[in-house]
Amino acid sequence: MSSVDLDKEKKYNKWIVALSIIIPLAVAILFGVNLRKLGFDVEPLTFLPPIYAAINGLTAVVLIIAVVAIKNKKVQLHERLMKFAIMLSVAFLVMYVAYHMTSDSTKFGGEGFVKYIYYFILITHILLSIVIIPFVLITYVRAITNNIERHRKIAKITFPMWLYVAITGVVVYLMISPYYS
Numbered sequence: 001m002s003s004v005d006l007d008k009e010k011k012y013n014k015w016i017v018a019l020s021i022i023i024p025l026a027v028a029i030l031f032g033v034n035l036r037k038l039g040f041d042v043e044p045l046t047f048l049p050p051i052y053a054a055i056n057g058l059t060a061v062v063l064i065i066a067v068v069a070i071k072n073k074k075v076q077l078h079e080r081l082m083k084f085a086i087m088l089s090v091a092f093l094v095m096y097v098a099y100h101m102t103s104d105s106t107k108f109g110g111e112g113f114v115k116y117i118y119y120f121i122l123i124t125h126i127l128l129s130i131v132i133i134p135f136v137l138i139t140y141v142r143a144i145t146n147n148i149e150r151h152r153k154i155a156k157i158t159f160p161m162w163l164y165v166a167i168t169g170v171v172v173y174l175m176i177s178p179y180y181s
Contacts, residue, residue: 008145016141020134023093030097034104044103045095049173049180052095056169059088063163079143085162086136092169109179118175125168132161 035042066081108118135158142151 005145005147009141009147012141016134016137019137023133024130027093027097031100033101035101042102045099046103046180048095048099049177052092053170053173055088055092055095056166059085059092060163060166062088063159063166067159082140086140106176106180108176110175121168122172125165125172128161129165132158132165135161
């Protein structure tokens with residue numbers, strides 16, 4: 001591997017660190033801001049949860065197809081699918097924040113053992129959705145800087161985490177959807 005590739009990769013590291021901090025902080029801050037409670041006349045975007053849950057499901061499918069594509073040496077298809085998966089994740093995040101800025105949070109109404117399962121899935125989903133940000137960014141940068149061996153190594157970690165986040169996003173939605181008002 002040439003030093004040029006490593007130099008290019010290093011140039012992105014500041015952005016990776018910054019985005020890995022800024023994105024979760026911005027989401028946390030905006031999650032706590034309810035525009036309606038602040039006096040803004042906005043309609044609750046209550047139609048968004050099934051849409052962003054579907055986007056999570058689609059992301060999971062795209063990730064799986066992308067892995068199959070690269071295993072079949074369809075590099076360009078893999079690249080396009082991975083860029084699409086990133087775009088889907090960004091779209092999810094924008095809709096998720098918009099929903100929570102305009103709507104009251106929904107409380108999970110399940111009881112007993114199912115409540116513990118729900119909270120386990122929710123907490124692991126949230127934690128890994130924060131952890132996955134730098135992994136996706138590093139994996140992407142290693143691909144675009146042509147550091148393919150290093151890309152492969154981290155992709156083996158990134159893929160299952162990202163897939164888990166996408167799938168559990170759908171599961172969380174399905175479990176809480178009966179309690180939406």
